[in-house]
Amino acid sequence: MRWDPINDNVTSYSYLDGDELVIVFGFWRETHPFPDDLGKVFVAKIPPDEFADVVDGAANF
Numbered sequence: 001m002r003w004d005p006i007n008d009n010v011t012s013y014s015y016l017d018g019d020e021l022v023i024v025f026g027f028w029r030e031t032h033p034f035p036d037d038l039g040k041v042f043v044a045k046i047p048p049d050e051f052a053d054v055v056d057g058a059a060n061f
Contacts, residue, residue: 021048 009032012025023044027037046054 016048017045019047020045021051 009027009029010025011028012023014021014023016022023046024041025044026039026041027034030038032038
């Protein structure tokens with residue numbers, strides 16, 4: 001899945017790797033409050049069911 005850059009200052013991609021959801025992201029706006037983060041790639045791994053629970057919880061907040 002590819003998410004396009006939007007106003008939230010994050011470009012990200014996600015994919016399944018075995019039984020983990022891998023989310024790769026980076027910050028792109030020059031005015032990002034943490035300049036050292038610009039140009040770095042961050043990776044988060046989470047079980048897909050746990051990610052779905054988090055998204056569902058946020059949607060029902």
